[in-house]
Amino acid sequence: MWIGVITIFPELVQAALNEGVVGRAIRSGSICLELINPRDFAQDSAKTIDDRPFGGGPGMVMMAEPLADCVRHARTLASNKGTTTVMLSPQGETFDQSMARKLSEIDSLLLIAGRYEGVDERFVERYVDREVSIGDYVLSGGELPALVIIDAVGRLISGTLSNPESVGTESYSDGLLDYPQFTRPRCFEGSSVPDVLLSGDHKAIETWRHNEAIKRTWERRPDLLLSRRWTESEQAVVRALHQTDKMSDEPTV
Numbered sequence: 001m002w003i004g005v006i007t008i009f010p011e012l013v014q015a016a017l018n019e020g021v022v023g024r025a026i027r028s029g030s031i032c033l034e035l036i037n038p039r040d041f042a043q044d045s046a047k048t049i050d051d052r053p054f055g056g057g058p059g060m061v062m063m064a065e066p067l068a069d070c071v072r073h074a075r076t077l078a079s080n081k082g083t084t085t086v087m088l089s090p091q092g093e094t095f096d097q098s099m100a101r102k103l104s105e106i107d108s109l110l111l112i113a114g115r116y117e118g119v120d121e122r123f124v125e126r127y128v129d130r131e132v133s134i135g136d137y138v139l140s141g142g143e144l145p146a147l148v149i150i151d152a153v154g155r156l157i158s159g160t161l162s163n164p165e166s167v168g169t170e171s172y173s174d175g176l177l178d179y180p181q182f183t184r185p186r187c188f189e190g191s192s193v194p195d196v197l198l199s200g201d202h203k204a205i206e207t208w209r210h211n212e213a214i215k216r217t218w219e220r221r222p223d224l225l226l227s228r229r230w231t232e233s234e235q236a237v238v239r240a241l242h243q244t245d246k247m248s249d250e251p252t253v
């Protein structure tokens with residue numbers, strides 16, 4: 001997969017992508033990463049890429065022309081087919097695991113990380129396919145959101161994870177939070193590992209983990225469960241939760 005990032009801080013983006021699973025994917029060639037700096041496309045000797053907003057107000061706005069030149073250049077670098085151009089902004093659709101899955105299937109992705117108060121809307125209208133937000137808060141730049149997308153998408157690309165099975169069993173992949181994990185030692189500060197995990201009974205372990213995942217999801221993120229059809233085991237676990245101790249802890253949604 002080809003991934004381009006348009007940013008005035010390419011060193012910031014590069015530094016984060018030298019490490020870990022995605023760093024390895026870049027070194028191995030599963031991901032081809034290209035960083036493009038709008039300053040290189042500025043039209044004056046001062047390399048200006050921002051200007052004051054028409055209509056007044058605080059802060060600066062990124063100019064349309066250097067960004068447009070940047071995108072046109074980036075598209076010549078991207079491999080063959082059409083590039084999907086995504087701009088990171090709080091005005092976009094909220095990023096989630098299902099969007100990550102869909103983006104991981106495309107051939108080439110161009111991410112635009114803005115700075116300042118915003119980006120000239122005429123550039124957005126003409127060059128951006130979709131705006132994506134990583135959450136309802138305001139950051140100082142689109143670089144961290146771009147890195148979030150690259151990380152979530154990059155680890156799904158084939159040849160990236162050494163154990164492809166772990167993609168399928170983790171949080172959100174089936175709409176549930178993860179079950180609790182334990183490793184050695186068996187006893188830590190007086191607290192021991194649940195017996196079932198030491199039983200060697202693989203079927204019992206699988207059932208326990210699935211039930212724990214449902215419990216956690218119901219207690220911590222009821223919205224995730226309520227937004228989908230419930231399986232038999234989900235209904236049973238939630239019913240049992242209510243019958244035992246904590247009717248008072250029932251989430252209010």
Ligand code: 4GS
Pocket residue numbers: 088089090114115116117118132133134135136137138139140141142145
């Ligand atoms: C986000 C966000 C963001 C908005 C960038 C103000 C600098 C900043 N981008 N998800 N200008 N949240 N962008 O806060 O994507």
